[in-house]
Structures are given as structure tokens and as C-alpha cells.
Amino acid sequence: MNYWLAKSEPVTYSWKQLVKDGKTAWTGVRNYQARNHLRAMKVGDRMLFYHSNEGRNAVGIAKVVKAAYPDPTAKEGDWCCVDFVPVKPLTKPVGLAMIKTDELLQEMVLVKNSRLSVQPVTEKQFNRVLELAGTRI
DNA sequence: GCCAACGTTGGC
DNA sequence: GCCAACGTTGGC
Numbered sequence: 001m002n003y004w005l006a007k008s009e010p011v012t013y014s015w016k017q018l019v020k021d022g023k024t025a026w027t028g029v030r031n032y033q034a035r036n037h038l039r040a041m042k043v044g045d046r047m048l049f050y051h052s053n054e055g056r057n058a059v060g061i062a063k064v065v066k067a068a069y070p071d072p073t074a075k076e077g078d079w080c081c082v083d084f085v086p087v088k089p090l091t092k093p094v095g096l097a098m099i100k101t102d103e104l105l106q107e108m109v110l111v112k113n114s115r116l117s118v119q120p121v122t123e124k125q126f127n128r129v130l131e132l133a134g135t136r137i
Numbered sequence: 138g139c140c141a142a143c144g145t146t147g148g149c
Numbered sequence: 150g151c152c153a154a155c156g157t158t159g160g161c
Contacts, residue, residue: 114159115157
């Protein structure tokens with residue numbers, strides 16, 4: 001299984017909205033690196049849902065339910081999206097400040113390239129975030 | 138609100 | 150193919 005992190009401004013699309021929707025098509029990605037990560041996703045992969053700008057914290061765990069397919073919102077270009085569903089919220093959201101000071105999370109892409117909207121996360125990092133969040137799947 | 142970092146575009 | 154200019158993102 002692979003682990004990922006998807007970022008969204010809560011103003012645009014929040015965890016709360018995801019829970020309400022029950023499922024979402026992660027459309028609108030227009031960055032090649034992020035797109036390639038979407039393409040590498042498999043059904044069942046786990047994902048951290050992160051709020052950028054407002055909150056700046058990982059707030060929930062999601063699960064990929066449909067692998068990459070053409071993004072219906074893309075009028076031109078070779079873009080794709082995946083579908084995912086919320087699994088559960090983090091008991092204690094893990095803030096960026098905490099991630100930056102945690103020894104085991106220094107190497108997270110979130111720390112090194114904060115602008116990438118879809119990022120790979122290692123199993124160790126994923127488990128560490130869950131540990132800090134006081135949450136088990 | 139500011140600005141650094143990054144990606145993209147276009148002139149040469 | 151290089152690089153300056155520009156737009157966007159997101160932390161602070």
C-alpha cells in the first residue's frame with residue numbers, strides 16, 4: 001500500500017465538506033508532479049487530508065476508491081483525477097508547526113516543497129502523523 | 138498583506 | 150536551450 005497527502009484550502013474544499021459529500025473526485029490538479037502522483041495511486045491507498053493556508057494542519061484520513069482517470073474538468077491538456085472517501089478524522093489535528101519540529105517528519109515533502117498539492121508520504125511518516133494525532137485506523 | 142519559492146511562458 | 154518576467158501558492 002502507498003501513502004499520500006492531499007492539500008486543500010478549507011475555503012475551497014474542506015475536510016468537513018468531504019465528510020458531508022461522502023466521496024469526492026479530486027479534480028483540478030494542474031501540476032505535472034502532482035498529476036504523476038495521482039497516476040501512481042492505487043485503490044486502497046491511504047491519504048492524509050491537509051488544510052493549507054487556514055489551519056495548516058492534517059485533519060483526516062482518506063482512502064482512494066478509484067484510480068486515476070481523465071479529469072472531466074480539464075478542457076485541454078492531459079490531466080487526471082482520482083476518487084477518494086473519508087475514513088476518519090484525526091482525533092488531534094497535526095499542525096505544520098508540529099510536523100516541522102518532529103524529528104521523524106523532517107523529510108516530509110510538506111516541509112521541503114510546501115507547494116506541491118499531491119505528495120507521497122512514507123509509511124513511517126504516515127504512522128508517525130497518526131501517532132501524534134492519537135488516532136488509529 | 139507580504140514575500141519567498143516554485144512553475145510556466147515566451148523572447149532571443 | 151537559456152533565462153527573465155510573470156503568475157500562483159502558501160507560510161508567516
